Amino acid sequence: MEHIIFYTQPNCGLCNDAKFQISFAQEDIDIKVTEVNIQQDDKLNELYCLSVPVLIDKDTGVTIQEGNVDFVTIIDYFQSKYE
16 A cells, blocks of 8 residues: 555645545555645645645655646556556
């Protein structure tokens, strides 16, 4: 099972769109999602306030996508991870 950290914040239209894109990717790949509200942590808010939504591969620390998230890129990332 893959595991991503999904940095988000309230009232974020791109974050809502990203949730749908992640769910589409989960139809092809077994992905656990840990959703983190950056507004609950000053350090995370400073790091990601202009970038959310942000998807990070928990195992590698690699940023998969930020801003506009699409399911094709998520799937491609995890498929290429094992090539």
